[in-house]
Structure formats: C-alpha cells, structure tokens
Amino acid sequence: MTSESLNPVLWQPSQEHILQSHTYAFMHKVAKDLGLSFKDYNDLYRWSVEDVASFWENIWDYTHVIGEGEKRSIIKDSEDIEKAHFFPKAHLNFAENLLRRRDHGTAIEFFCEDKLHRTLTFFDLYQQVSSLTQFLETIGVKAEDRVGCYLPNVPEAITGMLATATLGAIWSTCSPDFGVPALVDRFGQIQPKVLFITDGYFYNGKVFDVASKLPEILEKIPSIEHVILIKYAGIEVTPKVTQSVKIHAYEEILKIPAKAIVFKRFPFNHPLYILFSSGTTGVPKCIVHGAGGTLLQHLKEHQLHCDIKRDDKIFYFTTCSWMMWHWLVTCLASEASIILYDGAPTYPSIDILWKIAEKTKLKLFGTSAKYLDNLHKNHVEVGKTYDLSHLRVITSTGSPLMPTTFDYVYEHIKQDVCLASISGGTDIISCFVLGNPITPVYRGEIQAAGLGMAVEVFDDSGNAIQNESRGELVCLKPFPSQPVSFWNDPEGEKYHKAYFAKYSGIWHHGDFIAKTPHRGFVIYGRSDAVLNPGGVRIGTAEIYRQVEAIEEVVEALAVGQPFEGDERVVLFVRLQPDIMLDDTLVDRIKKQIRANTTPRHVPAKIIQVPDIPRTKNNKIAELAVKQVITGHQIENTGALLNPEILAFYQNLSELKA
Secondary structure, three states: OOHHHHOOEEEOOOHHHHHOOHHHHHHHHHHHHHOOOOOOHHHHHHHHHHOHHHHHHHHHHHOOOOEEEOOOOOEEOOOOOOOOEEOOOEEEOHHHHHOOOOOOOEEEEEEEOOOEEEEEEHHHHHHHHHHHHHHHHHOOOOOOOEEEEEOOOOHHHHHHHHHHHHOOOEEEEOOOOOOHHHHHHHHHHHOOOEEEEEOEEEEOOEEEEOHHHHHHHHHHOOOOOEEEEEOOOOOOOOOOEOOOOEEEEHHHHOOOOOOOOOOOOEEOOOEEEEEEOOOOOOOOOEEEEEHHHHHHHHHHHHHHHOOOOOOOEEEEOOOOOOHHHHHHHHHHHHOOEEEEEEOOOOOOOOOHHHHHHHHHOOOEEEEEHHHHHHHHHOOOOHHHHOOOOOOOEEEEEOOOOOHHHHHHHHHHOOOOOEEEEOEEEOOOOEEEEEOOOOOOEEOOOEOEEOOOOOEEEEOOOOOEOOOOOOEEEEEOOOOOOOOOEEOOOOOOHHHHHHHOOOOOOOEEEEEEEEEOOOOOEEEEEEHHHOEOHHHOOEOHHHHHHHHOOOOOEEEEEEEEEEEOOEEEEEEEEEEOOOOOOOHHHHHHHHHHHHHHOOHHHOOOEEEEOOOOOEEOOOOEOHHHHHHHHOOOOOOOHHHEOOHHHHHHHOOOHHHOO
C-alpha cells in the first residue's frame, strides 16, 4: 500500500452541491436520452471513453455549441488516434460562440497591480470586436492569415483574438517579457501579417518599454505588414507610416461604427491558434489548434469539471503566452465573466490577488502550484482576512501540487472549496487529469481523468500498469483538442515524433504519473526529467514534495548527473533570505527525503543557489540545468525568464568530485 492510499478526504461535496452541478445535470440528461444508468462520476467516465463519439456529440448538445452541418458523423479515422478528426462535416465560428451574449452584464473586469482597473460589458465587447473585425477586413486579413499578439494580459488581447477568429485567421501570442530573439524564434516561423503590440507594460511597480523593440522586430519578421499599437503604459510613441509597414492606433480603430457581425462558419477543425512549446531544448514547435476542438474541450472542462455557469466570476493568473489564457477566455462561451490581471502577483502586496477575489466575488480562482506554495511559505492568512464566500473552486497547475500545500489551502484559505489540481498542457490546450465538482478531494491527489480522455499509465514496454506504480501518462483514444498539426510539418513527422513515436497508435504525453486507489492521480514530474540512479526511475516531484516541506527551503530543482558510470542525484536549493546551507541543514534535508521516500531518492550533492531558472510560463527548467552541468550548450536561452542565472551553474566545483 502506498502512502497516497492513506490520504485523507479534505473536501466532500454536499448532496445539494452535487444535485445543482452541471455534471449531475449532464449525467441525468444523457441517461434519460440514451436509456443508460450512471451511479457516479466513475460510471459517467467509463461511458465517456467507451463510447467516445456519443459522448462528444452529447457535449456539443449540452453546451449549446453554435454551429451547423451534419454532426452525426462524429469522428473520421476513429481507429487511428494520430489521424482522427472530429465532426468532419460540421461548421462553426469560434468567436460567434464566445460572443453569444450581448447584454450589459460584465464580460471582462481588468486589473493591473495598483494602477489600472476597467470593465467591459458583453455589449461593449461585441461592439469593439465589430469595429476591429471591420478594420482587419479592410487591410486584407483573410482566413488562415496569421495575426501576432505581443501584449500583456489586457482586454485588447481578447478583442484582437475574437476579431481574428471571426475572419477565420489564426491568432498567436507572446507576452511582452519575451525578448526580440525569443519572439523571432516563434513568430519568424509562422510569418504573421499583422502584429498587435503595446507601448509598454507594468511589472512589480515598474514600467517596461516594448515599443522601442518594434524596429528590430519589423526588420527580423518581414512578413508583418500592419502594426496595431495599444497605448497602455503611458510611454510616448509616435506612430509612423513606412513604405512597407503601416502602424495604426488601436483607439482610432475603435472609432469605426460597430455593426452586426456576419460570422462565417468554418470547418470544425479550422485552425484557430498557434501555440509554442517552451523551446528550452531547441527552436519552439509551432502547435496548431483547431477552433472546434478547442471550444468543445474547454466547454466540457468549464461546465462539467469546474461547474461554470452564467454570470460566474472566473479568474486565472496567467500571461497571454500560457495556454491557461486561452482556457480562461473561452469561459465567455459559458456566459461567465472573466477577471484579467496583469503584473506581478505579489505587488503591491503578497495578497493583492485575494483582494481582487473578494472585490469581484470570484467563483473560481486559478493559479500555479508555486504561487500557493509561496503563500504557504510566507504564512499568509487569506481566509481570515478576506470574504471568500463566493469561492467554490481553486485550480492549480504548472507543477505538481504538494500535499502540504493542500493542507495550507484548506487550513488557511477556505475549507469548503474544491481544490482542483489539474494537468495537461500546451500540446492539448486543455487537461488530461483535473478536478470535478461531485467527487471528494483527497490530500495530494488530482481528482480524476477528464471525461472523454482515455487516460492510462504505461510502463516502458507499453503495458498498462494495473496497480499504483509509476509510469508514463498515455491516452488510448482520440480527443477533439489534439493539435490539428504542427506548422511547417506537411508530412506530420514532427507531430508523430512528439506524441506517437514511443508507443505506436497511442498518445504519449511525457508525464511521469501514478493512479491512486481513489481513481485519482499523482504526477511525479516530466518523463524527460526523471532521475535514474542505479537504474531506478524517480520523478523529481517526489523529491520536491519532501524538500519544500522544510521551512528554510523556498524551492528546489533536482537533476541527474552522470558520475562514475552511473547517475547521481544533484539537488539545488533556493533558501529563505539570510539562510545559508550548512551541514546541519543538509543533514535535515537528506533525513526528510530518506524517511519519506527511499535511500535512492537521497541526493548525492545538495547545493545552495541564488535562483532557479524558469521558463516564461514559470516552470522550473530542469533540462536546461542538466545541459549546463553536463557541459552542453543551451540552444535557446530566450525561452527562459531568467537566463542569466545559468552562468552560476557552469563549472561548479562541487560537481567535479
């Protein structure tokens, strides 16, 4: 029996909560329509992966997707997950579904640190998208043209995306903290025709210039013909018209009189977004996601897994570059209100986001595991300070959520809340495993596999693991939010290599994972970062769970270092201010790991570091550190938030013996 099997229940939904949920309503409707019987979530899940086509057809109907055409022919090439396409005879427009509500209710409420606050109604949003769509048409934007977004998390990013999607063009984002080389690595591949850009942005109380980068961007991405400039940070910019590129002021575009939008409906799998892999080990992959698959998957997750309803207030701390921005925006299709925040999540105070949660009466608060852990480390008493009576769901992603952080949420934020640790990624613009409103939350566990997602755990030989042992997260059957393709991959070679090379005909996601006795999951890190001392596979999250429970440790990063014909575990720790790593603390860390895992998990070396390298999406960059300490060149430091720290890891004397 594993330690996870002993995990206590931290939250149990009330019978009233269950009966009022979307999940229960969907279960009841399907059972009545199809003559089925479901006792619980597990029964519903089993049906959803056994009859994939019927499940997704019913999701379309239940969530009231706006579209047309034959949808009974649900999956083309359903027996081949790599080639499968959903609803090949159906047509829809993504923007039409998100703009279905047009009244004076709040669509978007925007905050920027302590500097800016504004609100757009659904009517305002529709009007602005109308003006912007007309403008994009006049400059020749058409279906499958690419439109680049180099913006902070502001409402204009949403209006730009919706206008782009209205015309069937493809939206692609990079947040403005990306340097020009990182931007060129991405947009240079997809050759956008239009670029949305801001004058600057705010972070941690400071103003950062963006517009000054424009000449270099235009020089290095010659496909850009039009620039739409948004005044945001108060930096003086004089729009200029050059021979090849025209610069347009966003506020002038909004003066175009709004009129009824004519939504052309495109095939279900028409490209909507291009998202990018992290790019820490090479040029980022350009992942093309389709309009219908993104919409349907998000509607399922929002309504059946997060119980999002009309007028609910939904927040996710994210930048435009992270797939969670795309996930958040689709909440508009459920007629919910979305709360945007731009800036540092701890400025001007560590609890700024909870002030916003109280003010806006949030139902769902979405964030990263590291953010919650930071609150825990700083002993922030959120629940005692703020009225969170409307809060029903806290979602956490980006890295595994530690059991001690589960404890913190229920002891110091709110007891009656569904804490949904979720995991999926840019590759699927959604989740494989996540929460749901009708089953308990167990300490340290992700509640369930997503409905319609045939998730399994495989060993290296491709056999399903029947117990709670760790292995590879795979998906056995098609799902609608698989990438439509990779950009510039006409034969599908990159796509195949990314997901289907390890196990033939099965999606291999690259997470090291285990099932629990409660039919939940625990993720132990990325497969490509798994440690292998003495031939024993160890997920890095197994070590982080123990190390970060120690008060003096802010965060940690573990890698394997080839040594004397084997691999030894090296642990880097960032400590609280004014704390130095000494023999006593090293001994405590090792004892904590040994007592709660195995002797194999105990690091051979523990080294204090001033900082830990992170990707732009705030994920620790284990592979980058491993490359540095083994003497390899980092191919793309532009993908990192703090690339300068890598110099610290080079030629460390502690690793030479």
